[in-house]
Amino acid sequence: MTLLxxxxxxxxxxxxPTGSAQLRAAWDPxxxxxxxxxxxxxxxxxxxxxxLYISIIQRDPERREELAKWALxxxxxxxxxxxxxxxxxxxxxxxxxxSLSIPVSPxxxxxxxxxxxxxxxxxxxxxxxxxxxxxxxxxxASNLLEMERVILATLRWxxxxxxxxxxxxxxxxxxxxxxxxxxxxxxxxxxLSTLRRHSDTLAAMCACDSRFMGAPPSLVAAASLNSAxxxxxxxxxxxxxxxxxxxxxxxxxxxxxxxxxxxMIEYAxxxxxxxxxxxxxxxxDEEVETERPGTPTDMREIxx
Numbered sequence: 001m002t003l004l005x006x007x008x009x010x011x012x013x014x015x016x017p018t019g020s021a022q023l024r025a026a027w028d029p030x031x032x033x034x035x036x037x038x039x040x041x042x043x044x045x046x047x048x049x050x051x052l053y054i055s056i057i058q059r060d061p062e063r064r065e066e067l068a069k070w071a072l073x074x075x076x077x078x079x080x081x082x083x084x085x086x087x088x089x090x091x092x093x094x095x096x097x098x099s100l101s102i103p104v105s106p107x108x109x110x111x112x113x114x115x116x117x118x119x120x121x122x123x124x125x126x127x128x129x130x131x132x133x134x135x136x137x138x139x140x141a142s143n144l145l146e147m148e149r150v151i152l153a154t155l156r157w158x159x160x161x162x163x164x165x166x167x168x169x170x171x172x173x174x175x176x177x178x179x180x181x182x183x184x185x186x187x188x189x190x191x192l193s194t195l196r197r198h199s200d201t202l203a204a205m206c207a208c209d210s211r212f213m214g215a216p217p218s219l220v221a222a223a224s225l226n227s228a229x230x231x232x233x234x235x236x237x238x239x240x241x242x243x244x245x246x247x248x249x250x251x252x253x254x255x256x257x258x259x260x261x262x263x264m265i266e267y268a269x270x271x272x273x274x275x276x277x278x279x280x281x282x283x284x285d286e287e288v289e290t291e292r293p294g295t296p297t298d299m300r301e302i303x304x
Contacts (some may be wrong), residue, residue: 037170037218037250040162044217047090047161049097054213056100061210063102067092067110068208074114074134078126082200086163088117089207091151094161098154103147108139112147116159164203167221171250172196175225175243198228202265209268215261218251223261227269230262 057064068089075085091113096102103109111131118125128141139147152159172192202224206212212220226247230240244262248255 033170033174034250037167037174040166040170041218041252044162047094048216049093049213051214053093053097053100057096057213058210063106064093064096065208065210067106070107071110071114072204072208074111074126074131077134078130080114080118080126081122082204083121083163083165084114084117084126085204086165086207087121087159087161088113090161090163091116091155091159093213095151095154105139105143105147107135108143108147109151111135111139111144112151115144115148116151120159162217164206164217164221164224165200167218167251168196168199168203168225171221171225171247172199174250175246194232195225195228198231199224202227202269205268205272206265211264211268212261216251219253219258219261222247222251222253222258223265226258226262227265230266 071088071092072085075088088110092110095109095113111134114126115128115131128144131144132139132141172195176192199221203220206215206220206224215223226244229235229243235243244258245255248258251258
């Protein structure tokens, strides 16, 4: 079966900068591999929100998802680095997990998390004035800077959290070495770049979806990469099975759990795409066919 797709809104696009060139260090293969993955796996649990907070949010997810989507739209509009948004959502969840209450100005809280995340990950960080303008001046710059201090105090300045985007480059390199990703007609660099871009987008979608709040960042990264591999449709069933096993081993989870989360991601993507189709203008004779939950969406059909 086929699924009619459309050009998705901003919060389906990757968060790579499109403006002036960002100052970046070159990729160092020495700081990759199983040793780094093991360290990230050991640290990631420290930055998970509490189970009480997760259960509260999952009973009534609308407000939290609204804030997360607003943060993603702001990061897109400001051409932030792809690491800014997931880190800002992690800060948001950890702050709310500590306080268990949303402040008077929730958008000021979300903007404060973006401000801190941007300062940590970018050379040219988003300014307070830009964030105030994005919120249509529902708060002032002085309020935002005060909120920044409150967030930092609440989290005790422990802000460099582990996110799915921290795992993705290491998973890609390990998967290339273990399973031969890139050994085909498409150039290796182009395929790895496409997989990273699609995985980033799927992981960003998961950050907006409260159903994935209880999943460790490593599992979200592995499931996003697995879904991107399935969606590209250029690998045989045997190759996909081998890569799925490799990803499950890398994030130290059961293969069935990885497949379950991969299907959850694909289902969430189809839900949001169908929702966008219903909200947007439809051609007179257009029809959207429903799919089986296990059928991956072809990622090449989506305009990222």
